[in-house]
Amino acid sequence: MLKVNDINVFYGAIHAIKGVSFQVNKGEIVTLIGANGAGKSTVLKTISGLLRTKTGGINFLEENITSTAPHKIVERGLAHVPEGRRIFLQMTVQENLEMGAYTCPSGGVEAELEKVYAQFPRLMERRRQVAGTLSGGEQQMLAIGRSLMSHPKLLMLDEPSMGLAPILVEQIFSIIQEMNKAGTTILLVEQNAQMALSIADRAYVLETGAISISGTGKELSESDEIRKAYLGG
Amino acid sequence: MTFLSFLISGLSLGSVYAIIALGYTMVYGIAKMLNFAHGDVIMVGAYVCFFATTRWDLPPTVGVLLAMVVCTVLGVLIERLAYKPLRSASSLAVIITAIGVSYFLQNAAQLLWTSNPKVFTSVVGNSLIKLFDGRLTISVIAIITITACIVIMAALTWFTGKTKMGKAMRACSEDKGAAQLMGIDVNFTISVTFAIGSALAAIAGVLLCSAYPTLMPTTGAMPGIKAFTAAVFGGIGSIPGAMIGGLLLGIIEIFGKGYISTQLSDAIVFAVLIITLLVKPAGLLGKQTTEKV
Ligand SMILES: Nc1ncnc2c1ncn2[C@@H]1O[C@H](COP(=O)(O)OP(=O)(O)O)[C@@H](O)[C@H]1O
Ligand SMILES: [Mg+2]
Numbered sequence: 001m002l003k004v005n006d007i008n009v010f011y012g013a014i015h016a017i018k019g020v021s022f023q024v025n026k027g028e029i030v031t032l033i034g035a036n037g038a039g040k041s042t043v044l045k046t047i048s049g050l051l052r053t054k055t056g057g058i059n060f061l062e063e064n065i066t067s068t069a070p071h072k073i074v075e076r077g078l079a080h081v082p083e084g085r086r087i088f089l090q091m092t093v094q095e096n097l098e099m100g101a102y103t104c105p106s107g108g109v110e111a112e113l114e115k116v117y118a119q120f121p122r123l124m125e126r127r128r129q130v131a132g133t134l135s136g137g138e139q140q141m142l143a144i145g146r147s148l149m150s151h152p153k154l155l156m157l158d159e160p161s162m163g164l165a166p167i168l169v170e171q172i173f174s175i176i177q178e179m180n181k182a183g184t185t186i187l188l189v190e191q192n193a194q195m196a197l198s199i200a201d202r203a204y205v206l207e208t209g210a211i212s213i214s215g216t217g218k219e220l221s222e223s224d225e226i227r228k229a230y231l232g233g
Numbered sequence: 234m235t236f237l238s239f240l241i242s243g244l245s246l247g248s249v250y251a252i253i254a255l256g257y258t259m260v261y262g263i264a265k266m267l268n269f270a271h272g273d274v275i276m277v278g279a280y281v282c283f284f285a286t287t288r289w290d291l292p293p294t295v296g297v298l299l300a301m302v303v304c305t306v307l308g309v310l311i312e313r314l315a316y317k318p319l320r321s322a323s324s325l326a327v328i329i330t331a332i333g334v335s336y337f338l339q340n341a342a343q344l345l346w347t348s349n350p351k352v353f354t355s356v357v358g359n360s361l362i363k364l365f366d367g368r369l370t371i372s373v374i375a376i377i378t379i380t381a382c383i384v385i386m387a388a389l390t391w392f393t394g395k396t397k398m399g400k401a402m403r404a405c406s407e408d409k410g411a412a413q414l415m416g417i418d419v420n421f422t423i424s425v426t427f428a429i430g431s432a433l434a435a436i437a438g439v440l441l442c443s444a445y446p447t448l449m450p451t452t453g454a455m456p457g458i459k460a461f462t463a464a465v466f467g468g469i470g471s472i473p474g475a476m477i478g479g480l481l482l483g484i485i486e487i488f489g490k491g492y493i494s495t496q497l498s499d500a501i502v503f504a505v506l507i508i509t510l511l512v513k514p515a516g517l518l519g520k521q522t523t524e525k526v
Contacts, residue, residue: 050410074416086411088404090520098397099404103416106397150416 001025001185002078002154003049007056009039009046016042018209019056024154029176029186031196031217034206035229040189041083043206044156048071048080048185061153075103079152083159083189085143089132093123096131096142100149111147116145119175137168143174148184155179156187161195173199197221234368235496239491240484243376245444247483248382252437253460254255254467254475256430262406262425262470266324269331271434272457276358278435279442279452280346283353293356300435309424310429317420318464335454342450350449353442378440386476393472402426406470407446459486459502466506468519477517 002024009017011175017039024030032040047058049070050131057066065073088096097116101109117124126134131142140160146153157176158194161169167190180186185200197203200217205226213220220226260268278300285296312479315334319327357377361370393399405422413419441456442448459482466477481497482502488503509517 002382048414069418070413071416071418074414080414082411082414086408086414088407088411090407091403095403097399099412099415102351102397102401113297146415183296 001061001188003059004043004047005042005057005059007046007053007058008052009042009053010044013056014210017046017053020206020211021211022211022214024185024187026185026203027180027183029180029188029199029217031188031200031203032189032206033190033193033196033203036191037208038206039209040206041158042209044080044135044158044187044189047156067081073195074150075155078123078156079147079150079154079210079220080156081143081147081158081160083162085139087131087132087142087146091131092128093131093142094127094136096146097127097149099121100146103150112149112151116148119148120145136163137165140168141175142173145174148179149201152184154185154187156189158189159191160188161190161192168188169195174195193226194221234365237369239487240511241371241375241379243484243487244309244480245372245378245483246487247436247463247480248378249437249441249444249456249479250420250460250463250474250482251297251382251479252352252385252433252440254387255465255472256433256437257461257464257469258469258472259389259426260430260474261464263402264312264326264423265317266459267331268311268316268427268430269328269457269461270334270338272307272453272455272460273335273342274304274311274434275433275438275441275456276342276448276450276453277307277338278438279353279376279448280351280500281367281435282356282439282441283351283474285298286352287354297436299357300439301432304431304438306427306434307406308427308434311414317423333455339450339454346450348450350447353357353446353448355443355445355446356439363524372444374440381436381440382476382479385436386472389429389472398422398425441484450469462502465516468485471516471518471520474516474518503505 005211006015006019006021008019020043024197032043034040042051046053046162047067053066057064059144060076062077088099095114098109101112122138122143123145131139134142160172173195176188188200190198197217197220203215203217203220204211205213213225246444253271256271259266260493270492271454281300281303282296285291285299286293311334316327317329319330355374360373362373363370401422402415404415404417405419438453460479462480463478464475467474485500485505486502489498493501
């Protein structure tokens with residue numbers, strides 16, 4: 001479904017991503033783990049078109065999207081929940097969700113809203129509230145709900161557990177699994193490697209801009225190397 | 234009665250400032266830049282209307298519409314050619330470019346239309362309404378200007394609050410990266426904002442010159458700076474702020490002229506601005522926000 005082929009990404013002179021290749025197949029949950037600053041967010045931003053690769057290419061649904069504009073990539077069914085949620089704090093909860101459906105014909109928005117509200121009743125309760133007044137957990141729900149409004153085929157999540165209490169982390173991860181069962185392919189970026197590996201079909205470890213290890217979620221969570229580096233022993 | 238008459242003149246002048254300030258503030262909100270050429274777009278709008286009505290004998294409504302069309306195209310072109318290539322440049326480079334565009338427009342107007350002042354014919358004639366046995370006279374253009382300002386404000390509030398494009402504009406103003414991830418075409422949205430701001434500038438130009446009929450290539454410069462001041466005064470980026478800032482500025486200016494000193498009126502305006510910014514650095518309705526890239 002998604003093929004990332006030997007991409008190299010620069011911030012000015014800083015070579016942030018050094019020849020990364022990986023792929024995500026239809027129906028999978030794939031996780032990209034790695035320490036802070038390894039380049040995980042950069043990889044996602046490059047896939048969604050916010051950053052450009054210097055060399056290498058990205059294919060989504062058999063089409064080359066390497067130089068496609070970000071808003072066109074969304075139209076093709078690739079949604080990205082960015083690090084730090086990035087919801088529109090001055091807009092209401094409902095307006096945020098409507099923005100998520102920006103690429104959809106306006107006729108279908110009502111039905112999508114109902115679906116998301118059914119999945120996140122909290123958002124329903126707060127739909128007229130300005131998003132900046134939501135708690136951290138609610139904001140993350142909103143960020144995920146917003147990305148579902150466009151009916152993505154592939155959903156990329158950048159550290160959805162960041163800054164959340166353990167109970168909320170559990171909740172977010174079970175939502176991710178539900179979405180996957182409902183047919184959405186998932187690319188999950190996490191620092192919380194243990195949780196991510198426990199739900200992932202396959203995993204890649206990113207280390208200073210390059211992929212060092214890959215395997216199934218199970219293999220990686222049992223590997224000594226990973227345990228030492230990312231799972232605290 | 235002089236008080237009432239000053240108040241109406243102030244509201245009328247303030248309405249012109251408010252309409253110009255709306256363009257400044259909307260563009261600032263979305264593109265995070267001060268479009269110093271905005272005042273000169275007003276001047277172009279006034280010239281277009283002048284030629285349409287005075288030279289080609291077209292009806293005033295057609296003159297206004299033509300001015301709006303020309304300014305819309307001009308505003309979008311300025312953004313595409315001058316500002317868009319600098320989207321990721323330093324804000325200093327952008328400000329210098331905006332000042333350059335401003336002088337470019339003034340010089341182009343001088344070349345095309347000479348610097349001799351033209352006498353603008355008011356689009357609604359010069360009729361006056363007399364009230365209280367003639368002790369209070371109000372010009373029709375003042376009433377039309379104030380009405381236009383209210384209508385524009387209501388229309389913009391509806392547009393940004395209720396329409397898909399208006400909401401997209403607010404989303405882009407807050408976080409362009411996130412807006413792109415929603416599938417919003419940020420470049421197109423910025424163009425639409427420039428188009429709306431410039432169409433409003435055309436209306437402001439016609440209203441301004443209908444009340445103060447001397448039209449020269451520099452006609453837009455001072456009102457442009459005043460409107461910029463009004464936008465900052467109200468809280469740059471805020472639509473109601475631009476409206477309130479514009480109206481207050483107009484009232485302060487006319488009262489300053491009437492009760493204190495004609496020569497000092499501009500100094501008074503800026504003194505009020507400075508004091509406001511010392512007390513409320515973000516302006517009357519401005520929000521202190523942090524930018525994410
Ligand atoms: N806007 C930027 N400008 C310059 N360097 C950046 C920028 N964003 C990230 N980097 C650098 O790129 C590297 C990868 O960052 P990032 O992708 O955010 O890592 P991660 O998401 O894995 O924590 C880091 O060394 C970081 O300092
Ligand atoms: Mg990151």
